[in-house]
Amino acid sequence: MPSVNLNHHKAFQPICTPERLLLGPGPSNAHPDVLKALSLPPVGHLDPFYVELMGEVQELLRYAWQTSNRLTLPMSGTGSSAMEATLANTVEKGDTVLVAIKGYFGNRLADMAGRYGANVQVVEKKWGQAFSLDELEEALIKTRPAILAMVHAETSTGVCQPMEGIGDLCRKYECLLLLDTVTSLGGVPLFLDEWKVDLAYSCSQKGLSCPPGLGPFTMSSRAEEKLANRSTKVPNWYLDVSLLNKYWGSDRVYHHTAPVNMNFGIREALRLLAEEGLEEAWNRHRTNAENLWSGLQRLGLEMHVDENLRLPTLTTVKIPEGIDGKGFALHLLNKHGVEIGGGLGELAGKVWRIGLMGYNSTPENVSRVLNLFESELSVFDKIDSAAA
Amino acid sequence: MPSVNLNHHKAFQPICTPERLLLGPGPSNAHPDVLKALSLPPVGHLDPFYVELMGEVQELLRYAWQTSNRLTLPMSGTGSSAMEATLANTVEKGDTVLVAIKGYFGNRLADMAGRYGANVQVVEKKWGQAFSLDELEEALIKTRPAILAMVHAETSTGVCQPMEGIGDLCRKYECLLLLDTVTSLGGVPLFLDEWKVDLAYSCSQKGLSCPPGLGPFTMSSRAEEKLANRSTKVPNWYLDVSLLNKYWGSDRVYHHTAPVNMNFGIREALRLLAEEGLEEAWNRHRTNAENLWSGLQRLGLEMHVDENLRLPTLTTVKIPEGIDGKGFALHLLNKHGVEIGGGLGELAGKVWRIGLMGYNSTPENVSRVLNLFESELSVFDKIDSAAA
Numbered sequence: 152m153p154s155v156n157l158n159h160h161k162a163f164q165p166i167c168t169p170e171r172l173l174l175g176p177g178p179s180n181a182h183p184d185v186l187k188a189l190s191l192p193p194v195g196h197l198d199p200f201y202v203e204l205m206g207e208v209q210e211l212l213r214y215a216w217q218t219s220n221r222l223t224l225p226m227s228g229t230g231s232s233a234m235e236a237t238l239a240n241t242v243e244k245g246d247t248v249l250v251a252i253k254g255y256f257g258n259r260l261a262d263m264a265g266r267y268g269a270n271v272q273v274v275e276k277k278w279g280q281a282f283s284l285d286e287l288e289e290a291l292i293k294t295r296p297a298i299l300a301m302v303h304a305e306t307s308t309g310v311c312q313p314m315e316g317i318g319d320l321c322r323k324y325e326c327l328l329l330l331d332t333v334t335s336l337g338g339v340p341l342f343l344d345e346w347k348v349d350l351a352y353s354c355s356q357k358g359l360s361c362p363p364g365l366g367p368f369t370m371s372s373r374a375e376e377k378l379a380n381r382s383t384k385v386p387n388w389y390l391d392v393s394l395l396n397k398y399w400g401s402d403r404v405y406h407h408t409a410p411v412n413m414n415f416g417i418r419e420a421l422r423l424l425a426e427e428g429l430e431e432a433w434n435r436h437r438t439n440a441e442n443l444w445s446g447l448q449r450l451g452l453e454m455h456v457d458e459n460l461r462l463p464t465l466t467t468v469k470i471p472e473g474i475d476g477k478g479f480a481l482h483l484l485n486k487h488g489v490e491i492g493g494g495l496g497e498l499a500g501k502v503w504r505i506g507l508m509g510y511n512s513t514p515e516n517v518s519r520v521l522n523l524f525e526s527e528l529s530v531f532d533k534i535d536s537a538a539a
Numbered sequence: 540m541p542s543v544n545l546n547h548h549k550a551f552q553p554i555c556t557p558e559r560l561l562l563g564p565g566p567s568n569a570h571p572d573v574l575k576a577l578s579l580p581p582v583g584h585l586d587p588f589y590v591e592l593m594g595e596v597q598e599l600l601r602y603a604w605q606t607s608n609r610l611t612l613p614m615s616g617t618g619s620s621a622m623e624a625t626l627a628n629t630v631e632k633g634d635t636v637l638v639a640i641k642g643y644f645g646n647r648l649a650d651m652a653g654r655y656g657a658n659v660q661v662v663e664k665k666w667g668q669a670f671s672l673d674e675l676e677e678a679l680i681k682t683r684p685a686i687l688a689m690v691h692a693e694t695s696t697g698v699c700q701p702m703e704g705i706g707d708l709c710r711k712y713e714c715l716l717l718l719d720t721v722t723s724l725g726g727v728p729l730f731l732d733e734w735k736v737d738l739a740y741s742c743s744q745k746g747l748s749c750p751p752g753l754g755p756f757t758m759s760s761r762a763e764e765k766l767a768n769r770s771t772k773v774p775n776w777y778l779d780v781s782l783l784n785k786y787w788g789s790d791r792v793y794h795h796t797a798p799v800n801m802n803f804g805i806r807e808a809l810r811l812l813a814e815e816g817l818e819e820a821w822n823r824h825r826t827n828a829e830n831l832w833s834g835l836q837r838l839g840l841e842m843h844v845d846e847n848l849r850l851p852t853l854t855t856v857k858i859p860e861g862i863d864g865k866g867f868a869l870h871l872l873n874k875h876g877v878e879i880g881g882g883l884g885e886l887a888g889k890v891w892r893i894g895l896m897g898y899n900s901t902p903e904n905v906s907r908v909l910n911l912f913e914s915e916l917s918v919f920d921k922i923d924s925a926a927a
Contacts, residue, residue, distance in 0.1 A: 190578030364798030410752030
C-alpha cells in the first residue's frame, strides 16, 4: 500500500459560523424549528417512518402550491435541479420550447432547454416588466410551442408576472405551461391548478424558511402524458421522474438514497406554513413589503418595478447616483451582519435586492433594514468620498 | 383571487424521529458534531465566510481521496448526482464507454452512460467477484473505449475491486478511468492519484459520517481536457463542471444557490476524518469488520464474498436456509431500532448487507449486531414458524 500523502491534510478548527440576517435574494434565514429538524439523527431512506414522512411532505407541498398533482415531490438537489427536471422530463429533441424572458432566470430556462435538444424560441420584455396576455398569445401563435416556459417571480428583477388567463392560452394553443415559482412559493399567492400550470419548480430556502438543498417539483397529468409518450429515455437518470415515481409512489422502489435530513427540514418548514395558513403567510409578506417600500421611498430611494408588479418577497431598489452599491452591501454584511443582494445580469450595479421571505418577513426586519439604510447610506457615502 | 383550497391542508404534529442504529448499506449514523453543524443558521452562498469554507471542503476532500485534482468539489445532490456528473461532463454522443459490471451499481453506470449517447460496452463478473487485470485488458483491447467505468466498492455485493495496475492499463489503451468510491471514501484505502483515476464520485452518508445530500466529485486534468474539447454543451446545466468551476474556482461566479448547511456538515465530517487520520480510519474499519466476520462465522453464518475481496465497510451475509431475510431485518428495525439491509438486484432475498461505516464503525456496534443475530435469529425463527 502506498503511504498517505499529507499535502492536503489541513488541521482546521471546528466550524464557527458568523451571525447573519439574510435579507438578500436567498437563502433566507431558516426557522429555528427547521434547523432543529435538520440536526435529528438520520433514518434509512426505506424506513417505514421515512416513507410516511415522504407522503406528508408531498401532501403539504400540494397545499402550499394549491395543486392536486399526484407527482409532487422535492427533487434531491437545489431549486435549479428541479428547474432542470421540468425540462429534462418533458423536452424531446426538436420540441419547440417558447421561453418568455424578462430576467436572468428566463435566460437560464432557455439555456437549459437548449441542452435537451429543444428548438428554443424566445419572447422578451425589459428587465423590470411583465408580459401581457396579448404579447404571449402573439408569441404562441408565431411559434406554436410544445411548452411555454416562464418565471412567476423573477428573482433578478423583483417582478411578479400576473398569471390570469395564461393557462387558458396554453390550452388553446395546445402547449404545456411551465412555471418558475422559486421566489413565490410560501410568500406570494400561487394557485397552480386554478392557473392550469403543468410543470412547476421551487426551492426550499426562500418562502419556506428551510436551508437550500431541495427543489420542490410538480407535474400535471397533461405533463405526465408527455413524459409517458417519450420515444427516448429521459436524458438524465437522477432527475428521471418515471424512475422517481416508483420511489415516491406506492411501489417505494429504491432509486437513490434520499437526502433524509433535508427532507426532515422541509417537512417541518411546510408544516409551519400550513400551521400559519397560506393566506396569512401571503398577507404577512404583502404587509411587510409595503412597509419596506414606503419606508425606502421616505428615504428618497426609488423602486425598480412598478408597484402593481412588485414581488412582496423581493424588492429591487435603484442604487442612487454616486453610491458604490457593492461596497455598501459589503459594508452592511461586514459591519452589521446583514446581507442584501446586488443586481444580477443586466441589473448588476444598478439595483440592490432586498428579500423579506418566510421566517424573515417580519416588521422587525423591515425596521432593521430601513434603519440601516437611513444611518449607513450617508456614513458610507462619507467613507466612500474619504477613500476616493 | 381564488379562495384557498384546504383539501391538502393537514395539521401534522412537529417531527419526532425514531432512534435508529443504521447498520445497513447507508445512510449510516452521522457524527453528532456534523449534525450540530447542519443546524447552524445558514449564510449566503457568496458570503466571504462561505467562500472560504468551500475552499476548506475542497482541500479536505483532496486529502480524503488522496488526489491533487484542482476540480474536486461536492455536487449539490446525493452521490447519484455526482455519479451522473462524471458521465454527463465527459461522454459525447458516440463515445464508447466500457462498463465493468459486477453488481447493481455497475448496471446503473451503464444505464446512465447510455442516456448521454454513449456506445455502451460491458464486461461482466458474477455478483460477489472482482475483475482481474487480464479480464480488463482483454475488454479494453476489444472495445477501445474512451472511458472505462467501474466500481471500487460495490455496495450491492460487498466486493472491493483491487485497483493496482488498472490505471496503467487505461493509459496504455488511452482511455479515462472512472471510479465509483461511494462505499469506500473514508473507510477503505483509496489513492486516486496513485491509481491514475481520472473521474471519481462518492457520497456523504457512509464513510464520512454526514447525512446524505452531497456528492463528492473529482476530475483529473486528463478528464478536464476531454471536457474542454467537447463539441457540444454538457447536456445537463446543473452538473456542468465548466460552469461549476467558475463558482468553485477563483472567479466565484454565481451558478446555483449552494446547499450551505449540507456543506457545513460535510466540512465538519471531513475535518473529523482528517483529525483522526486516514490510515487510522482505514485501520479502524478493517479491525471492526474482521471482528464482525469472525463473530458471524462463530454463529454459523457464511459471508457471500471471499475474505481477500471483502469490503471493510459493507459485509454481505448469506441468509440461512429457511429464514425470511426481509422479515428478520424488519424485526430488528421495529423491535430493536437496528437497520440492516437486504439484498439488491440479483442478491435480493439471498443476503443481508451489514454496514460498519464512519461513525458507526465501532467495537460496540459490532457487539450489538452480533448479539442481535445470536439472540434474535433463533427467536425470529420460532415467530416465523408460529406464524406459518
